[in-house]
Amino acid sequence: MIEPTVALYGDAFNRAAAILEDLIDQAQVRYALLVDRKGFVLAHREALWAPRPPALDSIATLVAGNAAATQALANLLGEPKFNELVKQGEKQGLYVEDVNDLTLLVMIFDTDTPIGRVKLFGKKAAGELDEITRGAVVMPRELGIDKEFHESADAMLDDLFGN
Amino acid sequence: MSTINFANREINFKIVYYGPGLSGKTTNLRWVYQTVPEERKGEMVSLATEDERTLFFDFLPVDLGEVKGFKTRFHLYTVPGQVFYNASRKLILRGVDGIVFVADSASNRLRANAESMRNLRENLAEYGLSLEHIPMVLQINKRDLPDALPVDMIRAVIDPEGKFPIFEAVATKGKGVFEPLKDVSRRVLSKLAEHT
Ligand SMILES: Nc1nc2c(ncn2[C@@H]2O[C@H](COP(=O)(O)OP(=O)(O)O)[C@@H](O)[C@H]2O)c(=O)[nH]1
Ligand SMILES: [Mg+2]
Numbered sequence: 001m002i003e004p005t006v007a008l009y010g011d012a013f014n015r016a017a018a019i020l021e022d023l024i025d026q027a028q029v030r031y032a033l034l035v036d037r038k039g040f041v042l043a044h045r046e047a048l049w050a051p052r053p054p055a056l057d058s059i060a061t062l063v064a065g066n067a068a069a070t071q072a073l074a075n076l077l078g079e080p081k082f083n084e085l086v087k088q089g090e091k092q093g094l095y096v097e098d099v100n101d102l103t104l105l106v107m108i109f110d111t112d113t114p115i116g117r118v119k120l121f122g123k124k125a126a127g128e129l130d131e132i133t134r135g136a137v138v139m140p141r142e143l144g145i146d147k148e149f150h151e152s153a154d155a156m157l158d159d160l161f162g163n
Numbered sequence: 164m165s166t167i168n169f170a171n172r173e174i175n176f177k178i179v180y181y182g183p184g185l186s187g188k189t190t191n192l193r194w195v196y197q198t199v200p201e202e203r204k205g206e207m208v209s210l211a212t213e214d215e216r217t218l219f220f221d222f223l224p225v226d227l228g229e230v231k232g233f234k235t236r237f238h239l240y241t242v243p244g245q246v247f248y249n250a251s252r253k254l255i256l257r258g259v260d261g262i263v264f265v266a267d268s269a270s271n272r273l274r275a276n277a278e279s280m281r282n283l284r285e286n287l288a289e290y291g292l293s294l295e296h297i298p299m300v301l302q303i304n305k306r307d308l309p310d311a312l313p314v315d316m317i318r319a320v321i322d323p324e325g326k327f328p329i330f331e332a333v334a335t336k337g338k339g340v341f342e343p344l345k346d347v348s349r350r351v352l353s354k355l356a357e358h359t
Contacts, residue, residue, distance in 0.1 A: 037257065038257055038258030055205055057224045058205070058206050058208050065210075065255075068257065069219075069251070069254060145174070145352070145355045146356060148231065149231050149233070149356065150355070150356035152231060153352050154352065156228050156235075157227065157348050159228075160203060160226075160227055161345040161348070162345070
């Protein structure tokens with residue numbers, strides 16, 4: 001409970017969402033997600049033509065795990081970091097760009113979309129998201145979790161996890 | 164640290180099941196997955212080897228519901244317990260809000276329990292964290308084993324000062340699975356409320 005966290009809301013959230021929206025149009029990708037390195041989704045947008053995405057929670061968790069493992073590998077080899085990560089399948093690809101030390105940008109695209117285009121616009125968007133996410137870092141005590149929140153949540157825990 | 168998303172009005176907490184290899188961490192998560200109603204859980208993701216040993220982590224999101232207008236969600240993770248997977252174990256601890264330490268009651272696992280607890284402290288320290296900051300509860304699992312050691316003996320090596328809440332369990336039967344999870348969740352919430 002002592003680490004700072006990214007809390008995107010209000011204007012910052014709208015700006016981030018608009019960047020993802022533009023990214024989808026410009027890069028012609030299916031889905032764009034801003035996730036934090038702990039594996040949570042901060043914001044996401046989908047192309048209108050895209051089918052319903054798979055579980056975003058799972059994507060965020062696996063991408064964050066993968067990024068953490070990649071970073072650990074870089075450290076082992078004495079590299080400060082490895083840039084970008086592309087996974088290409090037969091029909092879809094996945095591209096991850098480091099935004100900063102707190103967040104990652106994930107793009108999922110069809111393989112007929114040129115990868116150069118995905119990378120170009122991905123890097124541009126990551127640059128813009130960097131500033132926004134840095135500005136949205138708060139300390140836990142600023143999150144507004146008060147006694148009332150705690151008490152209602154408490155009652156619900158009995159319901160979910162049994163008495 | 165929990166992640167908050169005001170736009171979607173979501174608060175997320177990360178709970179990690181820690182402990183030596185084969186103590187029953189994955190079994191706990193499977194039980195939760197099987198028991199929680201469909202609409203309250205996401206998909207369970209397991210990164211395991213062919214023989215079902217956890218390689219990187221298991222992951223299960225569960226929804227508590229709406230609290231004061233915020234969709235509140237717990238992300239449950241297990242770590243791989245085997246000693247040589249420490250690099251992965253450390254990564255999973257990033258951003259942890261609460262820990263369920265799953266100890267094994269088998270008589271030949273006493274040392275493994277102790278080593279895992281020491282390893283947990285060391286890994287937390289690398290993030291600048293300690294068990295002073297992160298709520299933790301102990302689950303003493305496999306109480307059904309014929310050679311199960313007395314709880315006090317296990318506690319003496321993982322929590323000699325008796326600081327942490329302790330729960331006995333038979334995870335394969337779902338006994339003592341929800342109690343520690345609920346307790347650590349409560350502690351996570353009250354810890355966060357304390358700061359406001
Ligand atoms: N007897 C007994 N076996 C258990 C219990 N909980 C788990 N196991 C078994 O212990 C083995 C390892 O469990 P697993 O959950 O994979 O351990 P992990 O390495 O901590 O994830 C499996 O064969 C489980 O069926 C328990 O309460 N009693
Ligand atoms: Mg396991």
